[in-house]
Amino acid sequence: MLSRLSLLVLAVTLPVIAHAADRPVLNVYTHPSFAAEWGPGPGVKEAFEKQCECTLNYTVLNSGGDILQRLRLEGASTPADVVLGLDTATMETALQTGLIAEHDRSLEALDLPIDWNDAHFIPYDWGYFAFVYDTEQLPEPPTSFDDLINSPDDLKIIIQDPRTSTPGLGLLLWMHSVYGEEAPAKWAQLNDKILATTQSWSDGYFSLFMNGEAPMILSYSTSPAYHMAVDKTDRYQAVQFEEGHYLQVEVAALVNSSKQKPLARQFLDFMLTPEFQTHIPLKNVMYPAIDLGDDLPGVFNRLISPEHTFFLPPAEVAGQRRQLVNDWLDAMTR
Incomplete structure (x- = not known):
């Protein structure tokens, strides 16, 4: 027989459990650096759940490439409502799957170095690819690809x-x-300098570079911001290459087969608010997609500022991607 205390506990907890079970779940496919406890994911989840009366669930895949591959494999049966972690180099390929819906969102808040009017993908941050180096291991790094x-x-x-x-x-x-x-010939020359080619950025940066396995790693011009602001060190810096740097814009999109479309659209709107964007600079360590004004950490004023920017339209990337990858593979196996 249940005691009066047990009955009282049940009376209090059962409505809470029932209420939690009634909350809709928004499933977001993303990558480890976003969802990690040190990334923007936890803060974004807490802020969004306060206003959505829902549960924000992250399905964490190894990389942006894995997000795209999972979508292809699952097709219209995918449980994803939103994909977050693709970029301008992969969005056209994602669009060709037929699984990406138009967002119908206002883009007036965007503050990017390029014009943006895409109907399917919404940016949430941006940055430049760069080689980050350890100043203690490499006091004078090469300052160009030729070097x-x-x-x-x-x-x-x-x-x-x-x-x-x-x-x-x-x-x-x-x-x-x-x-x-x-480029293929240059890759063949560069091959001897490559210590490791990792599956994801996280694998290389944290497991190898931060453990001193090599003095340089492909990363972002913004990566030193984290070390300067959080680790309180100037040890890790990005090299400004004489040729210029390639621009990346990271994006999110609504999945066509989502059963939570209104909630997914609410999340896409939320991405372009300060409540989301303030988590980007020092948690995703990229430039925010909107102007944060004085809320942008001061260390971002100390980062390299490329004099020349490279950027290929997504459709052009999709048309050349297979050939570029094949050329790279050939160069790596010579």
Whole structure:
């Protein structure tokens, strides 16, 4: 027989459990650096759940490339409502799956270095690909691709695989933008400098670079902001390359088959508010997609500012991607 105390506890907790069970769930496919406890994901989840009367659930995949591959495999049966973690190099390929819906959102709040009027993808941050180096291991880093390619044999770098990683694909586009048809030959020359090619950015940065395995890694011009603001060190810096840097815009989109479309659209609107965007600079360590004014951390004023920017339209990237990856694979196996 239940005691009076047990009955009282049940009377209090059962409505709470029932209420929680009634809350709709928004399922967002994303990557580890967004959803990690040190990333923007937890803060975004808390802020959004306060206004949505829902549960925000992250399905964490290894990289932006894996998000795209999972969508392809699952097709219209995917449980994803929103995908967050694709970028300008992968969005056209994602669109070709037929699984991405138009967002019908206002983009007036955007503050990007390029014009944006895409009907399917909404930016949530942006940055430039760059090589980050350890000043204690490498006091005088190479300051151009040519310098890097012709540097001493003992200089080693870490990059990411363009088949699975958006920064890895970004490096292909960067090299292609600089060298054009000569890029495959330059890759063959660079091959001897590559210590490791990791599946994702996180694998290379935290497991290898931060453990001193190599003095340089493909990352972002914004990466030093975290070290300066949070770690309180100037040890890790980005090199400004003479040729210029490739621009990346990271995006999110509504999935066509979502059963939570109104909630997903509410989340896409939320992405372009300060409540979301203030988590970007030091948690995703990128530039915010809107103007944060004085809320942008001061360390961002100390970052490199590329004099020349490379950027290929998403449709052009989709048309060249397979050939660029094949050229890269050939160069890596010579």
